[in-house]
Amino acid sequence: MPKEKQKILMIEDDRFLRKIYRDKLTKAGFEFIEATNGIEGTNKVISERPDLVLLDLILPRKNGFDVLIDMKSNKNTKDIPVIILSNLGQESDVKRGLALGAQDYLVKTEISLSEVVDRVKEWLVKTK
């Protein structure tokens, strides 16, 4: 890992999921920051300028699609890679997420934590 830790923002309302990803990503050498709803998520994207965002879709106050739309329409945040990590796995949701500019779309129950960490590393290299 480089000396300066790369910063991952997880926008997720489930505290248990945040906890396990915090432990896993911190252990993998990243700085982990979190937001528990869509509005807080959008604010932290702007104020914290993370290297990558892990974004849930069903969120209180503002859903993940709207967070993504706002991120991609702001010139300061549009290049931050976004991995959607959701339980919505219908083809139309995946298409919509990718069309709005997410780099990747992962379904929580179908992927292991270690695989998510691998994807985070992959996208950080690809979008450098």
Next chain:
Amino acid sequence: MAETNPEKPKMAEVVSIVAHQLKNPLSVLKGYLEVLLTEDFGKINQKQKEYLSDALENIKRMTRIVDYLLDVSRIEEGRYELKLEKTSLEKITQEVLRDFSSWAEASNCQITFKKPKELPEVLVDSLKIRQVIENLISNAIKFKPAGQGKIEITLEERGKNLLFSCKDNGVGISEEDFKRVFTKFYRSEQAMELDPGGTGLGLYINKAIITLAGGKIWFKKNKDFGLTFYFTLPIFTK
């Protein structure tokens, strides 16, 4: 005028909401068990590993049930979606057979796969059709006879369609149940005994997938033992 209650959600809607609500806690449990099993935060002994692996297997089983329930609610509400694309049934069948090979061997099941040298591709959702093929072959393995199980998979061209068949020498289904095989939650007496963890939703979902992709699915009782399941899918044309 029919009386309706706008406050009362439909059963499929309730199932869909409950299933979605279950997915997050299942992801959490799965994540915690995976972290413990990868020993990220300290060593665990063999017995602990075994118990945690069993717990993880059961979480995966619950997740499958929840996914099936979501599929059923989407089918009932007409919201089930397929991503139709050019797909090689031969390749998917071979992959499934490879994945199932050690299980089939451990279950004393011999599987053969017959196909012509060249086969055209079909138009279907590749992930969903894999689910159908996995379901048909796993049923044939699970419901094998007491002795050796023999399963014959074939793929052949039939006019504008490809025909897939899966013939087994298994315990079969009583004739009085034939009409219910593709209905949801149907479980034969034998299925309840041999596969107590099954959901009775696999064949119902298979039928929805094949029908939505423009094909047909059916089965026949073999002359000697067991059943043969068939499905057709339209061949891909430009």
